[in-house]
Amino acid sequence: MRRLNLKKGEIIQRPGDLNSKVYHVVRGLLRSYTIDAKGKEHIFMFGPEGWVVADNSPVEVPVDLFIDALEDTIVRVVEKDLAKETPNVAPLMRRISVLQKRVILLMSASAIERYEHFEQTYPDILQRVPQKMIASYLGMTPEALSKVKRNRLRKK
Amino acid sequence: MRRLNLKKGEIIQRPGDLNSKVYHVVRGLLRSYTIDAKGKEHIFMFGPEGWVVADNSPVEVPVDLFIDALEDTIVRVVEKDLAKETPNVAPLMRRISVLQKRVILLMSASAIERYEHFEQTYPDILQRVPQKMIASYLGMTPEALSKVKRNRLRKK
DNA sequence: ACTATACATTAACCTAGATTAAGAAATGTA
DNA sequence: TACATTTCTTAATCTAGGTTAATGTATAGT
Known part of the structure:
Protein backbone atom coordinates (compact mmCIF):
# COMPACT_ATOMS: atom_id res chain seq x y z
CA MET A 1 0.00 0.00 0.00
CA ARG A 2 2.11 2.80 -1.36
CA ARG A 3 1.96 6.44 -0.42
CA LEU A 4 2.33 9.20 -2.94
CA ASN A 5 3.15 12.89 -2.58
CA LEU A 6 1.62 14.94 -5.35
CA LYS A 7 2.36 18.50 -6.26
CA LYS A 8 -0.51 20.75 -7.32
CA GLY A 9 -1.23 20.10 -10.96
CA GLU A 10 0.24 16.60 -11.16
CA ILE A 11 -1.77 14.19 -13.29
CA ILE A 12 -1.86 10.63 -11.97
CA GLN A 13 -4.31 9.01 -14.35
CA ARG A 14 -5.16 9.58 -18.00
CA PRO A 15 -7.93 8.20 -20.21
CA GLY A 16 -6.78 4.97 -21.79
CA ASP A 17 -4.64 3.93 -18.84
CA LEU A 18 -4.98 0.30 -17.97
CA ASN A 19 -4.61 -1.15 -14.47
CA SER A 20 -5.71 2.01 -12.77
CA LYS A 21 -5.51 2.35 -9.00
CA VAL A 22 -7.79 3.46 -6.23
CA TYR A 23 -6.66 6.63 -4.48
CA HIS A 24 -7.40 7.38 -0.84
CA VAL A 25 -6.87 11.07 -0.22
CA VAL A 26 -4.99 11.61 3.04
CA ARG A 27 -4.51 15.34 2.61
CA GLY A 28 -5.14 17.83 -0.16
CA LEU A 29 -7.61 17.68 -3.03
CA LEU A 30 -7.94 15.53 -6.12
CA ARG A 31 -10.32 15.85 -9.01
CA SER A 32 -11.37 13.55 -11.85
CA TYR A 33 -12.57 14.87 -15.19
CA THR A 34 -13.05 14.18 -18.90
CA ILE A 35 -12.32 16.24 -21.95
CA ASP A 36 -15.05 15.89 -24.57
CA ALA A 37 -14.88 15.86 -28.36
CA LYS A 38 -15.01 19.68 -28.51
CA GLY A 39 -12.10 19.95 -26.09
CA LYS A 40 -14.28 20.98 -23.17
CA GLU A 41 -13.42 19.85 -19.67
CA HIS A 42 -16.11 18.27 -17.46
CA ILE A 43 -15.32 17.68 -13.81
CA PHE A 44 -16.73 14.41 -12.58
CA MET A 45 -15.80 14.65 -8.92
CA PHE A 46 -13.74 16.42 -6.29
CA GLY A 47 -11.88 14.32 -3.74
CA PRO A 48 -10.88 16.13 -0.53
CA GLU A 49 -9.22 14.45 2.45
CA GLY A 50 -10.93 11.26 3.52
CA TRP A 51 -12.41 10.57 0.11
CA VAL A 52 -11.66 7.74 -2.26
CA VAL A 53 -11.12 8.66 -5.88
CA ALA A 54 -11.12 6.05 -8.63
CA ASP A 55 -12.44 5.34 -12.04
CA ASN A 56 -14.80 2.56 -11.04
CA SER A 57 -14.46 0.44 -14.12
CA PRO A 58 -13.51 -3.24 -14.21
CA VAL A 59 -9.76 -3.74 -13.78
CA GLU A 60 -9.20 -4.86 -17.33
CA VAL A 61 -10.86 -2.01 -19.21
CA PRO A 62 -9.12 1.31 -19.88
CA VAL A 63 -10.34 4.22 -17.78
CA ASP A 64 -11.91 7.31 -19.31
CA LEU A 65 -11.13 9.95 -16.74
CA PHE A 66 -8.19 12.14 -15.91
CA ILE A 67 -7.28 12.41 -12.25
CA ASP A 68 -5.08 15.25 -11.04
CA ALA A 69 -4.21 17.17 -7.88
CA LEU A 70 -5.79 20.60 -7.33
CA GLU A 71 -3.57 21.18 -4.28
CA ASP A 72 -0.42 19.55 -2.98
CA THR A 73 -1.84 16.19 -2.01
CA ILE A 74 -0.94 12.99 -0.19
CA VAL A 75 -2.66 9.78 -1.30
CA ARG A 76 -2.61 6.12 -0.38
CA VAL A 77 -2.56 4.05 -3.54
CA VAL A 78 -4.40 0.74 -3.57
CA GLU A 79 -4.41 -1.75 -6.43
CA LYS A 80 -7.90 -2.13 -7.80
CA ASP A 81 -8.07 -5.92 -7.66
CA LEU A 82 -6.78 -5.80 -4.12
CA ALA A 83 -9.56 -3.43 -3.23
CA LYS A 84 -11.94 -6.01 -4.57
CA GLU A 85 -10.75 -8.58 -2.07
CA THR A 86 -11.50 -6.34 0.89
CA PRO A 87 -15.04 -5.76 -0.20
CA MET B 1 -35.95 -14.86 -0.45
CA ARG B 2 -39.47 -14.12 -1.58
CA ARG B 3 -40.81 -14.07 -5.07
CA LEU B 4 -43.32 -11.53 -6.27
CA ASN B 5 -45.65 -11.46 -9.25
CA LEU B 6 -46.38 -7.93 -10.37
CA LYS B 7 -49.02 -6.77 -12.77
CA LYS B 8 -48.20 -4.00 -15.22
CA GLY B 9 -48.54 -0.70 -13.40
CA GLU B 10 -48.07 -1.99 -9.87
CA ILE B 11 -46.01 0.28 -7.64
CA ILE B 12 -43.73 -1.55 -5.22
CA GLN B 13 -41.79 1.34 -3.70
CA ARG B 14 -42.63 4.95 -2.95
CA PRO B 15 -40.48 7.90 -1.83
CA GLY B 16 -40.36 7.96 1.94
CA ASP B 17 -40.55 4.20 2.33
CA LEU B 18 -38.20 2.85 4.93
CA ASN B 19 -36.62 -0.61 4.87
CA SER B 20 -36.70 -0.84 1.10
CA LYS B 21 -35.75 -4.03 -0.66
CA VAL B 22 -33.51 -5.03 -3.50
CA TYR B 23 -35.38 -6.38 -6.53
CA HIS B 24 -33.90 -8.94 -8.89
CA VAL B 25 -35.91 -8.94 -12.09
CA VAL B 26 -36.58 -12.50 -13.24
CA ARG B 27 -38.94 -11.59 -16.06
CA GLY B 28 -40.60 -8.40 -17.23
CA LEU B 29 -39.51 -4.80 -16.78
CA LEU B 30 -39.25 -2.48 -13.80
CA ARG B 31 -38.49 1.20 -13.70
CA SER B 32 -37.49 3.61 -10.97
CA TYR B 33 -38.31 7.31 -11.12
CA THR B 34 -38.87 10.55 -9.19
CA ILE B 35 -41.50 13.20 -9.42
CA ASP B 36 -40.04 16.68 -8.99
CA ALA B 37 -41.45 19.80 -7.35
CA LYS B 38 -43.26 20.79 -10.56
CA GLY B 39 -44.89 17.38 -10.77
CA LYS B 40 -42.67 16.20 -13.60
CA GLU B 41 -41.60 12.58 -13.80
CA HIS B 42 -37.92 11.69 -14.27
CA ILE B 43 -37.02 8.10 -15.00
CA PHE B 44 -33.87 7.06 -13.21
CA MET B 45 -33.48 3.56 -14.60
CA PHE B 46 -35.10 0.70 -16.47
CA GLY B 47 -34.68 -2.81 -15.11
CA PRO B 48 -35.29 -5.62 -17.60
CA GLU B 49 -34.78 -9.32 -16.84
CA GLY B 50 -31.46 -10.07 -15.18
CA TRP B 51 -31.10 -6.60 -13.68
CA VAL B 52 -31.14 -5.56 -10.08
CA VAL B 53 -33.25 -2.56 -9.18
CA ALA B 54 -32.93 -0.80 -5.85
CA ASP B 55 -32.66 2.59 -4.31
CA ASN B 56 -29.06 2.28 -3.16
CA SER B 57 -29.34 4.28 0.00
CA PRO B 58 -28.34 3.10 3.48
CA VAL B 59 -30.96 0.78 5.00
CA GLU B 60 -32.05 3.30 7.61
CA VAL B 61 -32.78 6.30 5.38
CA PRO B 62 -36.01 6.72 3.44
CA VAL B 63 -35.76 6.17 -0.30
CA ASP B 64 -36.54 8.88 -2.81
CA LEU B 65 -37.59 6.87 -5.83
CA PHE B 66 -40.74 5.20 -7.01
CA ILE B 67 -40.37 1.70 -8.44
CA ASP B 68 -43.08 0.22 -10.59
CA ALA B 69 -43.65 -2.46 -13.22
CA LEU B 70 -43.88 -1.43 -16.88
CA GLU B 71 -44.89 -4.97 -17.85
CA ASP B 72 -46.18 -7.95 -15.94
CA THR B 73 -43.07 -8.80 -13.99
CA ILE B 74 -41.61 -11.46 -11.71
CA VAL B 75 -39.03 -10.35 -9.13
CA ARG B 76 -36.97 -11.95 -6.41
CA VAL B 77 -37.07 -9.73 -3.34
CA VAL B 78 -33.98 -9.50 -1.14
CA GLU B 79 -33.74 -7.61 2.15
CA LYS B 80 -31.20 -4.82 1.84
CA ASP B 81 -29.18 -5.66 4.94
CA LEU B 82 -29.07 -9.26 3.82
CA ALA B 83 -27.70 -8.16 0.50
CA LYS B 84 -24.97 -6.41 2.42
CA GLU B 85 -23.82 -9.66 3.96
CA THR B 86 -23.35 -11.30 0.60
CA PRO B 87 -21.16 -8.52 -0.65
C1' DA C 1 7.33 45.75 -7.64
C1' DC C 2 6.39 44.36 -12.46
C1' DT C 3 4.67 41.60 -15.70
C1' DA C 4 2.32 37.61 -17.15
C1' DT C 5 -1.13 34.43 -16.72
C1' DA C 6 -5.18 32.74 -14.81
C1' DC C 7 -9.74 33.91 -13.20
C1' DA C 8 -14.23 36.56 -12.87
C1' DT C 9 -17.61 39.60 -14.55
C1' DT C 10 -20.56 41.95 -17.94
C1' DA C 11 -23.08 42.59 -22.02
C1' DA C 12 -24.91 41.55 -26.81
C1' DC C 13 -26.35 38.05 -29.32
C1' DC C 14 -27.75 33.21 -30.59
C1' DT C 15 -29.56 28.54 -30.25
C1' DA C 16 -31.20 24.11 -28.15
C1' DG C 17 -34.70 22.70 -26.08
C1' DA C 18 -39.06 23.90 -23.07
C1' DT C 19 -43.82 25.19 -23.29
C1' DT C 20 -48.27 25.37 -25.16
C1' DA C 21 -51.71 23.84 -27.99
C1' DA C 22 -53.70 21.22 -31.57
C1' DG C 23 -54.34 17.35 -34.36
C1' DA C 24 -53.05 12.47 -35.91
C1' DA C 25 -51.90 7.61 -34.74
C1' DA C 26 -51.98 3.99 -32.11
C1' DT C 27 -53.77 1.02 -28.40
C1' DG C 28 -57.03 -0.58 -25.32
C1' DT C 29 -61.72 -1.74 -23.98
C1' DA C 30 -66.90 -2.27 -24.20
C1' DT D 1 -67.18 -1.99 -34.38
C1' DA D 2 -67.08 2.10 -31.98
C1' DC D 3 -65.36 4.89 -28.33
C1' DA D 4 -61.96 6.38 -25.05
C1' DT D 5 -57.42 6.86 -23.65
C1' DT D 6 -52.82 7.15 -24.29
C1' DT D 7 -49.07 8.23 -27.22
C1' DC D 8 -46.76 10.75 -31.00
C1' DT D 9 -46.03 14.53 -34.04
C1' DT D 10 -46.05 19.30 -35.67
C1' DA D 11 -45.81 24.08 -35.33
C1' DA D 12 -45.51 28.67 -32.97
C1' DT D 13 -43.54 30.91 -29.35
C1' DC D 14 -40.49 31.64 -25.35
C1' DT D 15 -36.43 31.28 -22.34
C1' DA D 16 -32.34 29.42 -19.90
C1' DG D 17 -28.15 29.04 -20.78
C1' DG D 18 -24.34 28.96 -24.48
C1' DT D 19 -21.06 31.80 -27.27
C1' DT D 20 -18.16 35.52 -28.08
C1' DA D 21 -15.66 39.20 -26.82
C1' DA D 22 -14.23 42.94 -24.01
C1' DT D 23 -12.84 44.67 -19.38
C1' DG D 24 -11.58 44.08 -14.79
C1' DT D 25 -9.29 41.72 -10.97
C1' DA D 26 -6.59 38.53 -8.69
C1' DT D 27 -2.44 35.45 -8.31
C1' DA D 28 2.10 33.83 -9.35
C1' DG D 29 6.69 33.97 -10.95
C1' DT D 30 10.92 36.58 -11.75
Whole structure:
Protein backbone atom coordinates (compact mmCIF):
# COMPACT_ATOMS: atom_id res chain seq x y z
CA MET A 1 0.00 0.00 0.00
CA ARG A 2 2.11 2.80 -1.36
CA ARG A 3 1.96 6.44 -0.42
CA LEU A 4 2.33 9.20 -2.94
CA ASN A 5 3.15 12.89 -2.58
CA LEU A 6 1.62 14.94 -5.35
CA LYS A 7 2.36 18.50 -6.26
CA LYS A 8 -0.51 20.75 -7.32
CA GLY A 9 -1.23 20.10 -10.96
CA GLU A 10 0.24 16.60 -11.16
CA ILE A 11 -1.77 14.19 -13.29
CA ILE A 12 -1.86 10.63 -11.97
CA GLN A 13 -4.31 9.01 -14.35
CA ARG A 14 -5.16 9.58 -18.00
CA PRO A 15 -7.93 8.20 -20.21
CA GLY A 16 -6.78 4.97 -21.79
CA ASP A 17 -4.64 3.93 -18.84
CA LEU A 18 -4.98 0.30 -17.97
CA ASN A 19 -4.61 -1.15 -14.47
CA SER A 20 -5.71 2.01 -12.77
CA LYS A 21 -5.51 2.35 -9.00
CA VAL A 22 -7.79 3.46 -6.23
CA TYR A 23 -6.66 6.63 -4.48
CA HIS A 24 -7.40 7.38 -0.84
CA VAL A 25 -6.87 11.07 -0.22
CA VAL A 26 -4.99 11.61 3.04
CA ARG A 27 -4.51 15.34 2.61
CA GLY A 28 -5.14 17.83 -0.16
CA LEU A 29 -7.61 17.68 -3.03
CA LEU A 30 -7.94 15.53 -6.12
CA ARG A 31 -10.32 15.85 -9.01
CA SER A 32 -11.37 13.55 -11.85
CA TYR A 33 -12.57 14.87 -15.19
CA THR A 34 -13.05 14.18 -18.90
CA ILE A 35 -12.32 16.24 -21.95
CA ASP A 36 -15.05 15.89 -24.57
CA ALA A 37 -14.88 15.86 -28.36
CA LYS A 38 -15.01 19.68 -28.51
CA GLY A 39 -12.10 19.95 -26.09
CA LYS A 40 -14.28 20.98 -23.17
CA GLU A 41 -13.42 19.85 -19.67
CA HIS A 42 -16.11 18.27 -17.46
CA ILE A 43 -15.32 17.68 -13.81
CA PHE A 44 -16.73 14.41 -12.58
CA MET A 45 -15.80 14.65 -8.92
CA PHE A 46 -13.74 16.42 -6.29
CA GLY A 47 -11.88 14.32 -3.74
CA PRO A 48 -10.88 16.13 -0.53
CA GLU A 49 -9.22 14.45 2.45
CA GLY A 50 -10.93 11.26 3.52
CA TRP A 51 -12.41 10.57 0.11
CA VAL A 52 -11.66 7.74 -2.26
CA VAL A 53 -11.12 8.66 -5.88
CA ALA A 54 -11.12 6.05 -8.63
CA ASP A 55 -12.44 5.34 -12.04
CA ASN A 56 -14.80 2.56 -11.04
CA SER A 57 -14.46 0.44 -14.12
CA PRO A 58 -13.51 -3.24 -14.21
CA VAL A 59 -9.76 -3.74 -13.78
CA GLU A 60 -9.20 -4.86 -17.33
CA VAL A 61 -10.86 -2.01 -19.21
CA PRO A 62 -9.12 1.31 -19.88
CA VAL A 63 -10.34 4.22 -17.78
CA ASP A 64 -11.91 7.31 -19.31
CA LEU A 65 -11.13 9.95 -16.74
CA PHE A 66 -8.19 12.14 -15.91
CA ILE A 67 -7.28 12.41 -12.25
CA ASP A 68 -5.08 15.25 -11.04
CA ALA A 69 -4.21 17.17 -7.88
CA LEU A 70 -5.79 20.60 -7.33
CA GLU A 71 -3.57 21.18 -4.28
CA ASP A 72 -0.42 19.55 -2.98
CA THR A 73 -1.84 16.19 -2.01
CA ILE A 74 -0.94 12.99 -0.19
CA VAL A 75 -2.66 9.78 -1.30
CA ARG A 76 -2.61 6.12 -0.38
CA VAL A 77 -2.56 4.05 -3.54
CA VAL A 78 -4.40 0.74 -3.57
CA GLU A 79 -4.41 -1.75 -6.43
CA LYS A 80 -7.90 -2.13 -7.80
CA ASP A 81 -8.07 -5.92 -7.66
CA LEU A 82 -6.78 -5.80 -4.12
CA ALA A 83 -9.56 -3.43 -3.23
CA LYS A 84 -11.94 -6.01 -4.57
CA GLU A 85 -10.75 -8.58 -2.07
CA THR A 86 -11.50 -6.34 0.89
CA PRO A 87 -15.04 -5.76 -0.20
CA ASN A 88 -16.15 -2.70 1.60
CA VAL A 89 -19.67 -2.45 0.33
CA ALA A 90 -20.86 0.54 2.35
CA PRO A 91 -18.73 3.20 0.61
CA LEU A 92 -19.73 1.83 -2.78
CA MET A 93 -23.39 2.11 -1.87
CA ARG A 94 -22.82 5.65 -0.66
CA ARG A 95 -21.17 6.53 -3.95
CA ILE A 96 -24.10 5.09 -5.87
CA SER A 97 -26.50 7.06 -3.74
CA VAL A 98 -24.57 10.27 -4.41
CA LEU A 99 -24.45 9.57 -8.13
CA GLN A 100 -28.16 8.86 -8.13
CA LYS A 101 -28.85 12.28 -6.63
CA ARG A 102 -26.51 13.90 -9.11
CA VAL A 103 -28.21 12.32 -12.11
CA ILE A 104 -31.60 13.40 -10.84
CA LEU A 105 -30.37 16.94 -10.25
CA LEU A 106 -28.85 17.14 -13.71
CA MET A 107 -32.14 15.96 -15.21
CA SER A 108 -34.54 18.07 -13.21
CA ALA A 109 -32.89 21.11 -11.64
CA SER A 110 -32.05 24.52 -13.07
CA ALA A 111 -28.61 26.10 -12.92
CA ILE A 112 -29.43 28.05 -9.76
CA GLU A 113 -30.86 25.02 -8.04
CA ARG A 114 -27.83 22.92 -8.87
CA TYR A 115 -25.54 25.63 -7.56
CA GLU A 116 -27.44 26.02 -4.31
CA HIS A 117 -27.42 22.29 -3.78
CA PHE A 118 -23.65 22.27 -4.22
CA GLU A 119 -23.29 25.19 -1.82
CA GLN A 120 -25.13 23.27 0.88
CA THR A 121 -23.52 19.92 0.23
CA TYR A 122 -19.87 20.92 -0.24
CA PRO A 123 -19.41 24.35 1.37
CA ASP A 124 -15.78 23.46 2.00
CA ILE A 125 -14.91 22.73 -1.62
CA LEU A 126 -16.61 25.94 -2.69
CA GLN A 127 -13.84 27.81 -0.85
CA ARG A 128 -11.01 25.77 -2.25
CA VAL A 129 -11.46 25.68 -6.02
CA PRO A 130 -11.92 28.35 -8.68
CA GLN A 131 -15.49 29.06 -9.65
CA LYS A 132 -15.04 27.89 -13.18
CA MET A 133 -14.43 24.42 -11.79
CA ILE A 134 -17.64 24.51 -9.79
CA ALA A 135 -19.37 25.51 -13.00
CA SER A 136 -17.77 22.61 -14.82
CA TYR A 137 -18.86 20.19 -12.10
CA LEU A 138 -22.41 21.53 -12.29
CA GLY A 139 -22.55 21.19 -16.05
CA MET A 140 -22.65 24.87 -16.97
CA THR A 141 -20.30 27.58 -18.23
CA PRO A 142 -18.46 29.95 -15.87
CA GLU A 143 -20.43 32.83 -17.44
CA ALA A 144 -23.71 31.13 -16.62
CA LEU A 145 -22.66 30.59 -13.03
CA SER A 146 -21.65 34.22 -12.75
CA LYS A 147 -25.02 35.33 -14.07
CA VAL A 148 -26.89 32.98 -11.78
CA LYS A 149 -25.18 34.33 -8.69
CA ARG A 150 -25.77 37.93 -9.70
CA ASN A 151 -29.48 37.35 -10.29
CA ARG A 152 -29.77 35.67 -6.92
CA LEU A 153 -28.27 38.73 -5.23
CA ARG A 154 -30.68 41.08 -6.98
CA LYS A 155 -33.58 39.16 -5.54
CA LYS A 156 -32.39 39.47 -1.95
CA MET B 1 -35.95 -14.86 -0.45
CA ARG B 2 -39.47 -14.12 -1.58
CA ARG B 3 -40.81 -14.07 -5.07
CA LEU B 4 -43.32 -11.53 -6.27
CA ASN B 5 -45.65 -11.46 -9.25
CA LEU B 6 -46.38 -7.93 -10.37
CA LYS B 7 -49.02 -6.77 -12.77
CA LYS B 8 -48.20 -4.00 -15.22
CA GLY B 9 -48.54 -0.70 -13.40
CA GLU B 10 -48.07 -1.99 -9.87
CA ILE B 11 -46.01 0.28 -7.64
CA ILE B 12 -43.73 -1.55 -5.22
CA GLN B 13 -41.79 1.34 -3.70
CA ARG B 14 -42.63 4.95 -2.95
CA PRO B 15 -40.48 7.90 -1.83
CA GLY B 16 -40.36 7.96 1.94
CA ASP B 17 -40.55 4.20 2.33
CA LEU B 18 -38.20 2.85 4.93
CA ASN B 19 -36.62 -0.61 4.87
CA SER B 20 -36.70 -0.84 1.10
CA LYS B 21 -35.75 -4.03 -0.66
CA VAL B 22 -33.51 -5.03 -3.50
CA TYR B 23 -35.38 -6.38 -6.53
CA HIS B 24 -33.90 -8.94 -8.89
CA VAL B 25 -35.91 -8.94 -12.09
CA VAL B 26 -36.58 -12.50 -13.24
CA ARG B 27 -38.94 -11.59 -16.06
CA GLY B 28 -40.60 -8.40 -17.23
CA LEU B 29 -39.51 -4.80 -16.78
CA LEU B 30 -39.25 -2.48 -13.80
CA ARG B 31 -38.49 1.20 -13.70
CA SER B 32 -37.49 3.61 -10.97
CA TYR B 33 -38.31 7.31 -11.12
CA THR B 34 -38.87 10.55 -9.19
CA ILE B 35 -41.50 13.20 -9.42
CA ASP B 36 -40.04 16.68 -8.99
CA ALA B 37 -41.45 19.80 -7.35
CA LYS B 38 -43.26 20.79 -10.56
CA GLY B 39 -44.89 17.38 -10.77
CA LYS B 40 -42.67 16.20 -13.60
CA GLU B 41 -41.60 12.58 -13.80
CA HIS B 42 -37.92 11.69 -14.27
CA ILE B 43 -37.02 8.10 -15.00
CA PHE B 44 -33.87 7.06 -13.21
CA MET B 45 -33.48 3.56 -14.60
CA PHE B 46 -35.10 0.70 -16.47
CA GLY B 47 -34.68 -2.81 -15.11
CA PRO B 48 -35.29 -5.62 -17.60
CA GLU B 49 -34.78 -9.32 -16.84
CA GLY B 50 -31.46 -10.07 -15.18
CA TRP B 51 -31.10 -6.60 -13.68
CA VAL B 52 -31.14 -5.56 -10.08
CA VAL B 53 -33.25 -2.56 -9.18
CA ALA B 54 -32.93 -0.80 -5.85
CA ASP B 55 -32.66 2.59 -4.31
CA ASN B 56 -29.06 2.28 -3.16
CA SER B 57 -29.34 4.28 0.00
CA PRO B 58 -28.34 3.10 3.48
CA VAL B 59 -30.96 0.78 5.00
CA GLU B 60 -32.05 3.30 7.61
CA VAL B 61 -32.78 6.30 5.38
CA PRO B 62 -36.01 6.72 3.44
CA VAL B 63 -35.76 6.17 -0.30
CA ASP B 64 -36.54 8.88 -2.81
CA LEU B 65 -37.59 6.87 -5.83
CA PHE B 66 -40.74 5.20 -7.01
CA ILE B 67 -40.37 1.70 -8.44
CA ASP B 68 -43.08 0.22 -10.59
CA ALA B 69 -43.65 -2.46 -13.22
CA LEU B 70 -43.88 -1.43 -16.88
CA GLU B 71 -44.89 -4.97 -17.85
CA ASP B 72 -46.18 -7.95 -15.94
CA THR B 73 -43.07 -8.80 -13.99
CA ILE B 74 -41.61 -11.46 -11.71
CA VAL B 75 -39.03 -10.35 -9.13
CA ARG B 76 -36.97 -11.95 -6.41
CA VAL B 77 -37.07 -9.73 -3.34
CA VAL B 78 -33.98 -9.50 -1.14
CA GLU B 79 -33.74 -7.61 2.15
CA LYS B 80 -31.20 -4.82 1.84
CA ASP B 81 -29.18 -5.66 4.94
CA LEU B 82 -29.07 -9.26 3.82
CA ALA B 83 -27.70 -8.16 0.50
CA LYS B 84 -24.97 -6.41 2.42
CA GLU B 85 -23.82 -9.66 3.96
CA THR B 86 -23.35 -11.30 0.60
CA PRO B 87 -21.16 -8.52 -0.65
CA ASN B 88 -21.19 -8.84 -4.37
CA VAL B 89 -18.88 -6.01 -5.25
CA ALA B 90 -18.67 -6.51 -9.00
CA PRO B 91 -22.26 -5.51 -9.84
CA LEU B 92 -21.95 -2.43 -7.62
CA MET B 93 -18.84 -1.35 -9.48
CA ARG B 94 -20.60 -1.92 -12.78
CA ARG B 95 -23.49 0.26 -11.61
CA ILE B 96 -21.08 3.02 -10.60
CA SER B 97 -19.38 2.80 -13.96
CA VAL B 98 -22.74 3.11 -15.73
CA LEU B 99 -23.78 6.05 -13.57
CA GLN B 100 -20.44 7.71 -14.24
CA LYS B 101 -21.05 7.50 -17.98
CA ARG B 102 -24.58 8.81 -17.53
CA VAL B 103 -23.46 11.85 -15.56
CA ILE B 104 -20.83 12.66 -18.14
CA LEU B 105 -23.35 12.29 -20.97
CA LEU B 106 -25.85 14.53 -19.20
CA MET B 107 -23.17 17.16 -18.72
CA SER B 108 -21.57 17.07 -22.14
CA ALA B 109 -23.86 15.58 -24.77
CA SER B 110 -26.69 17.12 -26.80
CA ALA B 111 -30.17 15.62 -27.02
CA ILE B 112 -29.37 13.76 -30.24
CA GLU B 113 -26.14 12.38 -28.87
CA ARG B 114 -27.85 11.15 -25.72
CA TYR B 115 -30.56 9.48 -27.76
CA GLU B 116 -28.11 7.76 -30.07
CA HIS B 117 -26.12 6.51 -27.11
CA PHE B 118 -29.28 5.03 -25.64
CA GLU B 119 -30.18 3.43 -28.96
CA GLN B 120 -26.84 1.66 -29.07
CA THR B 121 -26.73 0.71 -25.42
CA TYR B 122 -30.29 -0.46 -24.82
CA PRO B 123 -31.79 -1.33 -28.22
CA ASP B 124 -34.03 -3.83 -26.49
CA ILE B 125 -35.62 -1.36 -24.11
CA LEU B 126 -36.20 1.07 -26.96
CA GLN B 127 -38.69 -1.46 -28.35
CA ARG B 128 -40.46 -2.10 -25.10
CA VAL B 129 -41.35 1.29 -23.62
CA PRO B 130 -43.19 4.33 -24.99
CA GLN B 131 -41.00 7.04 -26.41
CA LYS B 132 -42.01 9.57 -23.82
CA MET B 133 -40.33 7.36 -21.23
CA ILE B 134 -37.11 7.25 -23.21
CA ALA B 135 -37.30 11.05 -23.34
CA SER B 136 -37.80 11.18 -19.59
CA TYR B 137 -34.81 8.90 -19.02
CA LEU B 138 -32.70 11.09 -21.28
CA GLY B 139 -33.71 14.29 -19.51
CA MET B 140 -35.72 15.88 -22.29
CA THR B 141 -39.39 16.35 -23.25
CA PRO B 142 -41.19 13.97 -25.61
CA GLU B 143 -41.56 16.86 -28.05
CA ALA B 144 -37.82 17.42 -28.09
CA LEU B 145 -37.17 13.74 -28.74
CA SER B 146 -39.68 13.75 -31.57
CA LYS B 147 -37.97 16.76 -33.15
CA VAL B 148 -34.54 15.23 -32.71
CA LYS B 149 -35.53 12.06 -34.54
CA ARG B 150 -37.16 13.97 -37.38
CA ASN B 151 -34.10 16.16 -37.89
CA ARG B 152 -31.88 13.11 -37.93
CA LEU B 153 -34.00 11.55 -40.68
CA ARG B 154 -33.85 14.70 -42.82
CA LYS B 155 -30.08 14.48 -42.81
CA LYS B 156 -30.01 10.91 -44.13
C1' DA C 1 7.33 45.75 -7.64
C1' DC C 2 6.39 44.36 -12.46
C1' DT C 3 4.67 41.60 -15.70
C1' DA C 4 2.32 37.61 -17.15
C1' DT C 5 -1.13 34.43 -16.72
C1' DA C 6 -5.18 32.74 -14.81
C1' DC C 7 -9.74 33.91 -13.20
C1' DA C 8 -14.23 36.56 -12.87
C1' DT C 9 -17.61 39.60 -14.55
C1' DT C 10 -20.56 41.95 -17.94
C1' DA C 11 -23.08 42.59 -22.02
C1' DA C 12 -24.91 41.55 -26.81
C1' DC C 13 -26.35 38.05 -29.32
C1' DC C 14 -27.75 33.21 -30.59
C1' DT C 15 -29.56 28.54 -30.25
C1' DA C 16 -31.20 24.11 -28.15
C1' DG C 17 -34.70 22.70 -26.08
C1' DA C 18 -39.06 23.90 -23.07
C1' DT C 19 -43.82 25.19 -23.29
C1' DT C 20 -48.27 25.37 -25.16
C1' DA C 21 -51.71 23.84 -27.99
C1' DA C 22 -53.70 21.22 -31.57
C1' DG C 23 -54.34 17.35 -34.36
C1' DA C 24 -53.05 12.47 -35.91
C1' DA C 25 -51.90 7.61 -34.74
C1' DA C 26 -51.98 3.99 -32.11
C1' DT C 27 -53.77 1.02 -28.40
C1' DG C 28 -57.03 -0.58 -25.32
C1' DT C 29 -61.72 -1.74 -23.98
C1' DA C 30 -66.90 -2.27 -24.20
C1' DT D 1 -67.18 -1.99 -34.38
C1' DA D 2 -67.08 2.10 -31.98
C1' DC D 3 -65.36 4.89 -28.33
C1' DA D 4 -61.96 6.38 -25.05
C1' DT D 5 -57.42 6.86 -23.65
C1' DT D 6 -52.82 7.15 -24.29
C1' DT D 7 -49.07 8.23 -27.22
C1' DC D 8 -46.76 10.75 -31.00
C1' DT D 9 -46.03 14.53 -34.04
C1' DT D 10 -46.05 19.30 -35.67
C1' DA D 11 -45.81 24.08 -35.33
C1' DA D 12 -45.51 28.67 -32.97
C1' DT D 13 -43.54 30.91 -29.35
C1' DC D 14 -40.49 31.64 -25.35
C1' DT D 15 -36.43 31.28 -22.34
C1' DA D 16 -32.34 29.42 -19.90
C1' DG D 17 -28.15 29.04 -20.78
C1' DG D 18 -24.34 28.96 -24.48
C1' DT D 19 -21.06 31.80 -27.27
C1' DT D 20 -18.16 35.52 -28.08
C1' DA D 21 -15.66 39.20 -26.82
C1' DA D 22 -14.23 42.94 -24.01
C1' DT D 23 -12.84 44.67 -19.38
C1' DG D 24 -11.58 44.08 -14.79
C1' DT D 25 -9.29 41.72 -10.97
C1' DA D 26 -6.59 38.53 -8.69
C1' DT D 27 -2.44 35.45 -8.31
C1' DA D 28 2.10 33.83 -9.35
C1' DG D 29 6.69 33.97 -10.95
C1' DT D 30 10.92 36.58 -11.75
